[in-house]
Amino acid sequence: MDLNSSEKERYSRQMIITDWGEAGQQRLKKSTVFIAGAGGLGSPVAVYLAAAGVGTLRICDFGEPELSNLNRQILHTESDIGINKAISAEASIKLLNPNVRVVPITDMITQDTVEGIVGNADIIVDCLDNFEARHILNEFAVKKLLPFIHAGIHGLSGQVTFIHSPETPCLRCVFPAVVPKKVFPVVGVTPGIIGSIESAEALKWIVGIGENLKNQLLIWDGDTMDFQKVLIKKDPDCPVCGNL
Amino acid sequence: MKELTASEKERYHRQMIFDGWGEQAQQKLKDAKVFIAGAGGLGSPVSIYIAVAGVRNIRICDCGEPELSNLNRQILHDDTSIGLNKAISAKHTLERLNPDIQVTAITDKITEKNVGRIIGDVDLIIDCLDNFDTRHYINLYAVKRSIPMIHAGVYGMRGQMTMIKTPETPCLWCINPGSPPSDVFPIVGATAGVIGSLQALEALKYLSGVGTNLLGTLLVWDGGKMEFMTLPQHKDQGCPICGQDNGID
Numbered sequence: 001m002d003l004n005s006s007e008k009e010r011y012s013r014q015m016i017i018t019d020w021g022e023a024g025q026q027r028l029k030k031s032t033v034f035i036a037g038a039g040g041l042g043s044p045v046a047v048y049l050a051a052a053g054v055g056t057l058r059i060c061d062f063g064e065p066e067l068s069n070l071n072r073q074i075l076h077t078e079s080d081i082g083i084n085k086a087i088s089a090e091a092s093i094k095l096l097n098p099n100v101r102v103v104p105i106t107d108m109i110t111q112d113t114v115e116g117i118v119g120n121a122d123i124i125v126d127c128l129d130n131f132e133a134r135h136i137l138n139e140f141a142v143k144k145l146l147p148f149i150h151a152g153i154h155g156l157s158g159q160v161t162f163i164h165s166p167e168t169p170c171l172r173c174v175f176p177a178v179v180p181k182k183v184f185p186v187v188g189v190t191p192g193i194i195g196s197i198e199s200a201e202a203l204k205w206i207v208g209i210g211e212n213l214k215n216q217l218l219i220w221d222g223d224t225m226d227f228q229k230v231l232i233k234k235d236p237d238c239p240v241c242g243n244l
Numbered sequence: 245m246k247e248l249t250a251s252e253k254e255r256y257h258r259q260m261i262f263d264g265w266g267e268q269a270q271q272k273l274k275d276a277k278v279f280i281a282g283a284g285g286l287g288s289p290v291s292i293y294i295a296v297a298g299v300r301n302i303r304i305c306d307c308g309e310p311e312l313s314n315l316n317r318q319i320l321h322d323d324t325s326i327g328l329n330k331a332i333s334a335k336h337t338l339e340r341l342n343p344d345i346q347v348t349a350i351t352d353k354i355t356e357k358n359v360g361r362i363i364g365d366v367d368l369i370i371d372c373l374d375n376f377d378t379r380h381y382i383n384l385y386a387v388k389r390s391i392p393m394i395h396a397g398v399y400g401m402r403g404q405m406t407m408i409k410t411p412e413t414p415c416l417w418c419i420n421p422g423s424p425p426s427d428v429f430p431i432v433g434a435t436a437g438v439i440g441s442l443q444a445l446e447a448l449k450y451l452s453g454v455g456t457n458l459l460g461t462l463l464v465w466d467g468g469k470m471e472f473m474t475l476p477q478h479k480d481q482g483c484p485i486c487g488q489d490n491g492i493d
Binding site for chain 2 (some may be wrong): 006009010011012013014016017020044047048051052053066067068069070071072074077078095096097098111155156183184185186187188189190192193195197199200201203206209210211213214218222223224225227
């Protein structure tokens, strides 16, 4: 997929990153990324993947922005209250980079809908706020051997890992339980940091540079500004990836 | 202290329930005045995240105009902003994201002579610049006026960040004396997103009084390997800017 002269100009500063080049930029243009959630994490992920020139973003959210979301969900503003978040995200992203194709999906992720929702995506980025939907996506990612970037946040802390079965443990190996969803504290910068890290992980994988966070969970404590990497292991009896 | 309105209490609810934050920290943000030097790659996430957190007075300075090759990372601007000044384009974006705040756009180039007038009387300076000549002008002013400054720099998929608060910490000159030549360097948006969001966090912690700041320590990030390191920094006793014989009274 060739780049036109305006694209070469727009992405010139990242194309001079070692081993990125025109070939890496073409891989981005060809790629489709599925972003699960257009909230706190989904905002920086969609914004930075779009600015970098990913060809197609499939963005899924069934909720609507509320005033109490706007301290962190930078895809949306007050005038978007009442509009679906995926639709609102599409409008923001088209403004930021008209070259990107956005497919907004307003359905809820369930066992029955997951296949149609993820569609032909090359990689899944988890920007969700609940483990129920995460486990459905994880199972689908394992089945289709798709890479799955997991992240979660709480207050001023967060975590990220790059899952790609069978090379790495799956989400179920590391977090077997479904933690009940409730209202938790969060400041906008937390998803800003963790979401930007997720987008860096996605870009590296698509472009084919650097090393991804495989078999390790990055845990960040923003209060003390402490970053730790914890080794994570496959559960041989995992009901999701155990037979791979 | 300015009281919070009902709509502000709703907008900032999810951060106000963070341990130690509450209404008091939120009011401090409402009273705060911040200077952001640069409305580019770093200035974008920095200004966006402190704006949505409710920092009311933001002075943002940039003498340039957005170009097409900026748009892979400078998320304050889009194709329709090309031809506008970056500080003015930033003001439009920030006031749309949060109509409760006041943004002052400054379009001048920062020099040794005008630095005091441009920065003015603020609680905090955030360095989102791309060259050390200008960084050293704002460092000198920050040291002279005892205003804390959050420094950051980015290159490719790497970056660094620290909070400077003299005389408690080394100043920028102690950490990085002189100015390396400023060339066109590789950069991707996600790098500015990581480092700029970390700067915004340091700013919010300082202004709200919640959490601990990265004082006297340089955080270095290698995004290619996704590694974070912290390196202790030391004051240079003979520093011409913050040392004892610097001639500042």
